[in-house]
Amino acid sequence: MTAARGAALTDTAAAALAAATSSAAGRRRRWRRRYLLAALGGAAVLAWALAALLAPWITPYAPATVNVAGRLAAPSAAHWLGTDELGRDVLTRIIFGARTSLIVGFTVVLIGGALGTLVGAVAAYARGWAEEILMRATDLMFCFPPIILAMAIAAALGIGTRNTVIAMLVVWWPKFARLARSLVLGQRSLEYVAAARTIGFAPAHILFRQILPNALGPLVVLLTLDVGNAILVFAGLSFLGLGVVPPTPEWGSMVSEGRELVSQWWVATFPGLAILTVVIGFNFVGDGLRDWLDPHARRR
Amino acid sequence: MRYAATGENDRVLRYITSRLLVAAAMVLLATLIVFLIANTVPGDPVLTQLGDVAANNPAIVEAYRHKWGLDLPIWDRYWIFLRGLAHGDLGLSISSQRPVIDDIAQYAPATVELSTVAFLLSLIFGLPLGVLAAMKRDSWIDHLARAVSLIGVSSPTFWLAFIMLAVFYGWLGWAPGPGQIGADQFPPPDVTGFMLIDAPLAGQWDTFWDAIAHLALPAIVLAASTMGLITRTTRAAMLEALSQDYIRVARAKGLLRRAIMLGHALPNALLPVITLGGLAYAQLLTGTVLTETIFSWPGLGRYTFQSAVFLDFPAIMGVTLVVAVVYVFVNLLVDVSYAMLDPRVMRR
Numbered sequence: 023m024t025a026a027r028g029a030a031l032t033d034t035a036a037a038a039l040a041a042a043t044s045s046a047a048g049r050r051r052r053w054r055r056r057y058l059l060a061a062l063g064g065a066a067v068l069a070w071a072l073a074a075l076l077a078p079w080i081t082p083y084a085p086a087t088v089n090v091a092g093r094l095a096a097p098s099a100a101h102w103l104g105t106d107e108l109g110r111d112v113l114t115r116i117i118f119g120a121r122t123s124l125i126v127g128f129t130v131v132l133i134g135g136a137l138g139t140l141v142g143a144v145a146a147y148a149r150g151w152a153e154e155i156l157m158r159a160t161d162l163m164f165c166f167p168p169i170i171l172a173m174a175i176a177a178a179l180g181i182g183t184r185n186t187v188i189a190m191l192v193v194w195w196p197k198f199a200r201l202a203r204s205l206v207l208g209q210r211s212l213e214y215v216a217a218a219r220t221i222g223f224a225p226a227h228i229l230f231r232q233i234l235p236n237a238l239g240p241l242v243v244l245l246t247l248d249v250g251n252a253i254l255v256f257a258g259l260s261f262l263g264l265g266v267v268p269p270t271p272e273w274g275s276m277v278s279e280g281r282e283l284v285s286q287w288w289v290a291t292f293p294g295l296a297i298l299t300v301v302i303g304f305n306f307v308g309d310g311l312r313d314w315l316d317p318h319a320r321r322r
Numbered sequence: 323m324r325y326a327a328t329g330e331n332d333r334v335l336r337y338i339t340s341r342l343l344v345a346a347a348m349v350l351l352a353t354l355i356v357f358l359i360a361n362t363v364p365g366d367p368v369l370t371q372l373g374d375v376a377a378n379n380p381a382i383v384e385a386y387r388h389k390w391g392l393d394l395p396i397w398d399r400y401w402i403f404l405r406g407l408a409h410g411d412l413g414l415s416i417s418s419q420r421p422v423i424d425d426i427a428q429y430a431p432a433t434v435e436l437s438t439v440a441f442l443l444s445l446i447f448g449l450p451l452g453v454l455a456a457m458k459r460d461s462w463i464d465h466l467a468r469a470v471s472l473i474g475v476s477s478p479t480f481w482l483a484f485i486m487l488a489v490f491y492g493w494l495g496w497a498p499g500p501g502q503i504g505a506d507q508f509p510p511p512d513v514t515g516f517m518l519i520d521a522p523l524a525g526q527w528d529t530f531w532d533a534i535a536h537l538a539l540p541a542i543v544l545a546a547s548t549m550g551l552i553t554r555t556t557r558a559a560m561l562e563a564l565s566q567d568y569i570r571v572a573r574a575k576g577l578l579r580r581a582i583m584l585g586h587a588l589p590n591a592l593l594p595v596i597t598l599g600g601l602a603y604a605q606l607l608t609g610t611v612l613t614e615t616i617f618s619w620p621g622l623g624r625y626t627f628q629s630a631v632f633l634d635f636p637a638i639m640g641v642t643l644v645v646a647v648v649y650v651f652v653n654l655l656v657d658v659s660y661a662m663l664d665p666r667v668m669r670r
Binding site: 161162164165166167169170171173174175176177178250254257258261262263264274277278280281284285287290291293294297298301302305306 | 348349351352355356359472473475476477478479480481482484485487488492493604605609611612615616626627630631633638641642645646649650653
């Protein structure tokens, strides 16, 4: 009986050992693959950021120059990605469109993330009625489907990039509030917080200078993954006509302008590919960051 | 440990009741928020509805404001709105001139049909793919699952819809164009409002198959991102379950690998998938705006979009409210089923 159990235990031990050694090589391979993807994603994001920054210098045309004679030209040496219904160069407009998408993506996520983190962190640190009010308000925002609420707000405020960003901010902060609350709750019972309190630091100092820096990891992961998400939502609202004002080059509205032009497929296809590559880029980087920051996942 | 404790049923009941009360309070607060958004914003429905010429005539504008109660103080309007709500009255849509509740009842079935099919598609493909990816970790199928789910999550719905239409309708001609049924089909008599139920009821099998063909492309487009989410969550949950002690015990007992995977790991891995699945379904129901707009699908999403563009506030409020109720209800359902499946939840 005991002998059998002992044999079984050594069996498991041997299996565990075998698994550990065999996974050493596998782990290295996984590590390389994981960070290869993250690096690829980072390269894609960086390339788009550079393109956005250098747009006026690397594009052969102006984004709004109308050329009716050369409208709907197929991709060629003169127009690598063809021209749209008004004869504007698609490549030029895509590169200028990167400016809008990236700026909106970062703005929504940074401001929305900061607001949400503030709400969640204060709620978790204060506890009591302040937490009740703040978190019930957060729950309330979760009752609404984000796209529909953002659409209603954007339509009501009037069309324009700034108003759409405001509409997105209204629906964006709650998820950060929930995450920040759970993170701060996890930290506040740790010893260093008790120590800081004993020393006599002010609550605001403890929360923002001691707790938050320790809880930042998962927030940064969500921020990174969310930039792609914000770009997707903004492009969707723009596609519906609720984003930018028409002559502004923007990927979502470019797809919208080309949606009826099935035989002039380049007008809608390339801006969509631009969205796809930048969003995948952010997703790869976010995934890599998560693995890197989470030792539990890293071990696997 | 088990359900034997006598207080267990009581506790489930009390849990459900308290959750229901919170949900009701949430819905009431949601009405206030929706109402405030619709009424304190700078956009002027009068101008949008009447057009430039009529809007320049003060008498017409005045009569219009009076007719729709836009000249009353805001709290009176909220009270009227709430009172109507108690009678199931969401007000009149400004653009369709019909009760909003009738509009919603007319457009909802098409959306439910589309999102249910999309949800089933994403489950049928997403779940096995996630389980396989976790079982054969780092194999080609794991990479495939990762690529498929990442592309699904990252592609813009409206663009995917364009590509699908351009390829399968415009170029290959395999799929029918936008719409719920072809122009050569007669819609079946309205019994349930669901095309896929009403058509067979009326014996119109041609219409039924035509409706299925029309459903294919939008359902695939809609399913893409949900499937990505389900695959990723299933894979992660499976891996988490496989790293637990009871799996090691099962392996030490010499159980078959398949028995361990499907009998021990999968049931435990399904818990987070249920949560996500419920939320994903609610999101599908409400996230059909873009897909419906492109595929001219006569559902709630397109209705919402049109209402938003025309600043048709009663319609926007009605839809947002109905959708918020669906959201709260699905959340409730997810929480309760979670509590029933995992007895640890309520003991906390």
